[in-house]
Structures are given as structure tokens and as C-alpha cells.
Amino acid sequence: xxxxxxxxxxxxxxxxxxxxxxxxxxxxxxxxxxxxxxxxxxxxxxxxxxxxxxxxxxxxxxxxxxxxxxxxxxxxxxxxxxxxxxxxxxxxxxxxxxxxxxxxxxxxxxxxxxxxxxxxxxxxxxxxxxxxxxxxxxxxxxxxxxxxxxxxxxxxxxxxxxxxxxxxxxxxxxxxxxxxxxxxxxxxxxxxxxxxxxxxxxxxxxxxxxxxxxxxxxxxxxxxxxxxxxxx
Amino acid sequence: xxxxxxxxxxxxxxxxxxxxxxxxxxxxxxxxxxxxxxxxxxxxxxxxxxxxxxxxxxxxxxxxxxxxxxxxxxxxxxxxxxxxxxxxxxxxxxxxxxxxxxxxxxxxxxxxxxxxxxxxxxxxxxxxxxxxxxxxxxxxxxxxxxxxxxxxxxxxxxxxxxxxxxxxxxxxxxxxxxxxxxxxxxxxxxxxxxxxxx
Numbered sequence: 001x002x003x004x005x006x007x008x009x010x011x012x013x014x015x016x017x018x019x020x021x022x023x024x025x026x027x028x029x030x031x032x033x034x035x036x037x038x039x040x041x042x043x044x045x046x047x048x049x050x051x052x053x054x055x056x057x058x059x060x061x062x063x064x065x066x067x068x069x070x071x072x073x074x075x076x077x078x079x080x081x082x083x084x085x086x087x088x089x090x091x092x093x094x095x096x097x098x099x100x101x102x103x104x105x106x107x108x109x110x111x112x113x114x115x116x117x118x119x120x121x122x123x124x125x126x127x128x129x130x131x132x133x134x135x136x137x138x139x140x141x142x143x144x145x146x147x148x149x150x151x152x153x154x155x156x157x158x159x160x161x162x163x164x165x166x167x168x169x170x171x172x173x174x175x176x177x178x179x180x181x182x183x184x185x186x187x188x189x190x191x192x193x194x195x196x197x198x199x200x201x202x203x204x205x206x207x208x209x210x211x212x213x214x215x216x217x218x219x220x221x222x223x224x225x226x227x228x229x230x231x232x
Numbered sequence: 233x234x235x236x237x238x239x240x241x242x243x244x245x246x247x248x249x250x251x252x253x254x255x256x257x258x259x260x261x262x263x264x265x266x267x268x269x270x271x272x273x274x275x276x277x278x279x280x281x282x283x284x285x286x287x288x289x290x291x292x293x294x295x296x297x298x299x300x301x302x303x304x305x306x307x308x309x310x311x312x313x314x315x316x317x318x319x320x321x322x323x324x325x326x327x328x329x330x331x332x333x334x335x336x337x338x339x340x341x342x343x344x345x346x347x348x349x350x351x352x353x354x355x356x357x358x359x360x361x362x363x364x365x366x367x368x369x370x371x372x373x374x375x376x377x378x379x380x381x382x383x384x385x386x387x388x389x390x391x392x393x394x395x396x397x398x399x400x401x402x403x404x405x406x407x408x409x410x411x412x413x414x415x416x417x418x419x420x421x422x423x424x425x426x427x428x429x430x
Binding site: 004005006007008009011012014015016019039040043044046047049050051052053054055056057058059060061063065066067069070071073074075077078186187188189190191205 | 264265268269272273274276277278279280281282285288289290291292294297298301302305306319320323364366367368370371382383385386387388390391392393395406407408410411412413414415417418421
């Protein structure tokens, strides 16, 4: 019976080596426990459907901006006529107008054909950087890394693409953008794969500043070591 | 910009059976805001940690959490506390969004080439659309003592000795609780299907 009650911890792999051996010796002789173990291991599989993060509680650290953005989106969506949470039927005249607008949207979408807008965007990107882009490159003498940086204008924000050679595989990198006022923006982080270490590591990140405000782009490791900087 | 899960799978949202709360509870900007704030306060850390692991990128993870919470607000009627797990629903939606975004990128080769270093989306939970909710819902139904030994031993990877220290009970108790916790979980999970057979 004592082996019996150890089976759960054994199935979850939580017993120490001596205890596990005891349980295994017992299992060799006990068909009932072997059958039970099969069921317990099946339950372990079920537990695997839930990620370990499911057992963290409370709000995230440093997530105030995230909450503000989310609340703003909900407010805007609630105010928009198409929002889910607009139960009140508009008066007949108004509804007629909305239907007309909706119909017009459908016609335009139909005329263009699905995917045309996405397609055009892809073509622009495939042909090279968007108009108005700025490209610079630099090599860092200390780290030996060379970075080609493209600053692409977007509507009220900026997309920054980098291609870096001379990085070590497995390096965890972060991209920082400094604007002309001296403020530093984080534009994402990534891990350098084996292939990227050989052929050049590409990364892209967006910052919420206009392209003419971008002063420099710096790559650091997650551990804080400087890798390379390009000045725009 | 990104194609959403609903566009890919119009009927994707996991159905939660039980009493459907009044959608009116969450209508209007203020109620929606309150609803989203309460989800964030309760589940934000869990969601962001999960999304960060899946995307490997805090900024991308924040976007995923934002979209998850907005979608929860739009599907407030499906999110019924007490039937199924709200957190399971949120985690499932977050994972679907990450998967969809990866898929949307794969459909646009020019952008995929831009970011070759993006960590791959984990495939380990790919078939778990409903099961995450079912299992979390079942874990909600076993006793707190049972739940905590499973969390310590399985999800936090602790040994019996470590869990005993953490929970302040003898190692023998951790072992027997683990066994009975798994049995209780089995009973809960079998409950809906096999109850008739008993």
C-alpha cells in the first residue's frame, strides 16, 4: 500500500532515485500497480495540455502601458458603430444609411478582389525598402559585428530593419532606438540562430516615432554588452 | 494588419457550456473597460508570461495580450466564470493568436525573410484547443490541497522533498496527496462522460 501511494509522485517524476527504484521493484511484481500507473501517466499527459504559466496570478509587472492601450482599444471599439456591444437598433433612417455604407464597402472589396492590398504591400517590400527609407551601415571594431540598418517610414511610426553579420550563434540581442531628444526606445529582442550567425542575422522592429526623429540604432545583448551602433 | 483567428476559423471559439451571462453586463465603454481591467488584474501576469515564451519577444507578447483581452471583451458572453476556465480560454486564445500571426507571416514571404531569427512557435500544445480549458477547469474543481501538490510537482518541477518544504507538510503527505489528487482529477475529468456508467 505504501508503494501504491507513491505511484502518483512516481508518475510525475518527483521521487528521488532510491524511492523510484523501490517503486520499480514493486511494479515488477504487481500487475495492479502497473495498470494503475498507465492511468496515472495518461493523466500526466492531460496535465501537459496546460502551460505552467497558467499558475501565475495577478497583473504583470511593468504592464501599465499595455493596460492603457487595451482599455483605449475597448473604448474605441465600444464607440464604433460596428462594435459587438451595440445592441440598440439604430432608428430606421440611420440604419438605412449604415446599410448603404456597408454595401459600398462590399462593392469596393469585391472590385479590388481579396488580397490586393496585402499583395501590393508585399510587392513593395520585395522590391526593396519603401520610398523615403534611409540606409546606413557600420562596423564595430570591438565586437567585430557589421550592421546595415534601414529606417522605413510608416504612418506616424517607423519600421527599422537590420542585417547584422559577425554575431555568435545563441546570442540574445535587443534593439534600441535613440531619438533626437535623447529618449531610448526598445524595438524588440531576438536570438541569433546558427544559420543567422553564418549568413547574417535579420531583424525588424517598430518604434512609435517619426522616421526623421531617429538618431541612432544600437544593438546590445540581453546581458547588456554593446554590439554595434549605426548613426542615422 | 494581421489576419485574425476568427478570419481563419470562423467557428474557432471554444464553446463554454453553462449559464450564459447577460451580455448587457459588459455593454458600453465603461462596463467594457471594467471587464477588461478585471481580467488584466487577475490573469495579466499569466497571459503575458505565456505569450512572451511563445513569441520570445516582450513587445510582440504585449500585442498578443492586448488582442486576447479585446477578444475576451467581444466574447464576454462565452466567458462564463464557473463553467470551464476563464484562464484556460484566455491562454487558448493567446496561443491561437500567436499561431495565426506566425501563419500570416508565412503567407507573406517578404516579411518572413525579414525576421529569420524569430524563435519558433512551440508546437507542444498545438492540439490542445479545448483541452487546456478542460484540464484547467478540472484543476479548479479538485480541492486546493490536491491542486497545489500537482502544481508544485508537475508544473513547477519540484521534487517531493522540495514540495514538502514549500507546503510545510511531511514528504509522506505530499506523496499520498499527489496520488489522491491524480485520482480526484481523473474522477472530475471522467465525470461528465462516465458518470452514467457508475
